Amino acid sequence: MSAPPTSTSRLAHPGGHVVSPRVYVAVFLALCVLTVVTVVVNGYDFGPFNLIVALGVAITKASLVVLYFMHARYSPKLTGVVIASAVAFFVILLFLILTDYLSRPWPLTAGG
16 A cells, blocks of 8 residues: 655645656757757748748747647646637737738838
């Protein structure tokens, strides 16, 4: 029969989930590789896909940070709802900014 958990062990791990150091090392190495990919991709011209490639790498790195270092992967479903609503709000704001940007006459001339 094992000893009952002490109060300090419950305080150290209130959620009951402990992430293995191997996971942190793997995520760190993935972030390092993606940083090298960012630098290498910067040297190439993908034409109209430059922004898509850069944002793809950046979103992948941001997702790793949010999921593992901010523990969103092991959080309750409500955390996922909050993150999804923040992303949806960002997309709405981006859409509004782009509609304003695209509705302006280009090229802009000085002095009207």
